[in-house]
Amino acid sequence: MPESKIHTRYKPENRFTLYKGDCFKLLEKIEPNSVDLVVTSPPYCMGKSYEDPKDDLTTFIKQHIRLIPEVYRILNPGGSMCWQIGYHVKNSTVLPLDYIIYDIINRQLSDEIRDGLVLRNRIVWTFGHGLNSSKRFSGRHEIILWYTKGSEYDFDLDSVRVPQKYPGKRHYKGEKKGELSGNPLGKNPSDVWDVPNVKANHIEKTEHPCQFPVVIPQRLIKSLTPQNGIVLDPFAGSGTSGVAAIIEKRRFIGSELSPEYYAIAKKRMDNAISGEVSYREDTPVIEPDLKTAVARLPDEFIAVRKLDESYQRAIGLGIGGKQ
Numbered sequence: 001m002p003e004s005k006i007h008t009r010y011k012p013e014n015r016f017t018l019y020k021g022d023c024f025k026l027l028e029k030i031e032p033n034s035v036d037l038v039v040t041s042p043p044y045c046m047g048k049s050y051e052d053p054k055d056d057l058t059t060f061i062k063q064h065i066r067l068i069p070e071v072y073r074i075l076n077p078g079g080s081m082c083w084q085i086g087y088h089v090k091n092s093t094v095l096p097l098d099y100i101i102y103d104i105i106n107r108q109l110s111d112e113i114r115d116g117l118v119l120r121n122r123i124v125w126t127f128g129h130g131l132n133s134s135k136r137f138s139g140r141h142e143i144i145l146w147y148t149k150g151s152e153y154d155f156d157l158d159s160v161r162v163p164q165k166y167p168g169k170r171h172y173k174g175e176k177k178g179e180l181s182g183n184p185l186g187k188n189p190s191d192v193w194d195v196p197n198v199k200a201n202h203i204e205k206t207e208h209p210c211q212f213p214v215v216i217p218q219r220l221i222k223s224l225t226p227q228n229g230i231v232l233d234p235f236a237g238s239g240t241s242g243v244a245a246i247i248e249k250r251r252f253i254g255s256e257l258s259p260e261y262y263a264i265a266k267k268r269m270d271n272a273i274s275g276e277v278s279y280r281e282d283t284p285v286i287e288p289d290l291k292t293a294v295a296r297l298p299d300e301f302i303a304v305r306k307l308d309e310s311y312q313r314a315i316g317l318g319i320g321g322k323q
Helices: 023-027 057-074 097-108 111-116 215-224 240-247 259-274 299-307 309-314
Strands: 016-020 035-040 075-085 087-090 093-096 117-126 141-149 192-194 230-233 251-256
Touching: 016 023, 016 240, 016 259, 023 057, 023 251, 035 057, 035 215, 057 075, 057 087, 057 097, 057 111, 075 097, 075 117, 075 215, 087 097, 093 097, 097 111, 097 117, 097 141, 111 117, 141 215, 192 215, 215 230, 215 240, 230 240, 240 251, 240 259, 251 259
Parallel strands: 016 251, 035 075, 035 230, 117 192, 230 251
Antiparallel strands: 075 141, 087 093, 117 141
């Protein structure tokens, strides 16, 4: 039976390591070409409770100019680097951080890294709920940049297929006319992932304010790493990547600077090892059940919308519109 202890000090033979401290001190101990997947969501340097108040966009850039070469060094040839990233927002100005990462790799690092890291997908993670804006459209997506180290890599699509909307669809012409046109295991999930984010009453919610769901690293781990492969997260946060790695029977290396979040991550990983961790299964988001009161349009909203001419025009009602 594989060892199930979570080690606090890194050794190559450890199955699970969760280091309490600076990720750079951990990374310098890891051998070159030894990790199959680095997956993380780094701090956006926007003054969150877990960030240094002095950190800003310049901090983010300097950190990644130093970090990405270390990640490249420890990745196996054919290994993957997946960065889940959002937007840096200051004074209502939005800057896409995935653009910053792309620019760093292509213009500010060595030729070896620029040529060696190949962008395979820019995945859009979309979610239905979040903070609501009043002076711009509410943000409902973030980005996952998937790079591979080199041109040769493995991709296990069958492990992450999702149900087809029309599984009974058949070819309507050609040699395969009349045969089922889809894959019996399901369809490719595409580069747009509709996954609820971790807010309020989400089953995975902890005290961490910017937690991402287990499904995100879980899909990446299943499709991009071999059985018993090594997953690393330099910004472990609440331990989501570690939980996903344990669920999928992979090895894990992570680091977390905050003692508070380190304790949360370790507890969740311990629970994952014992099979007691709470997480949302990777299932499609379903349409609301209109039989439940909370999903139906309240009478108060109906009354307001009847009085709002601009809303009526927007949906084709009112003067000159369809009744």
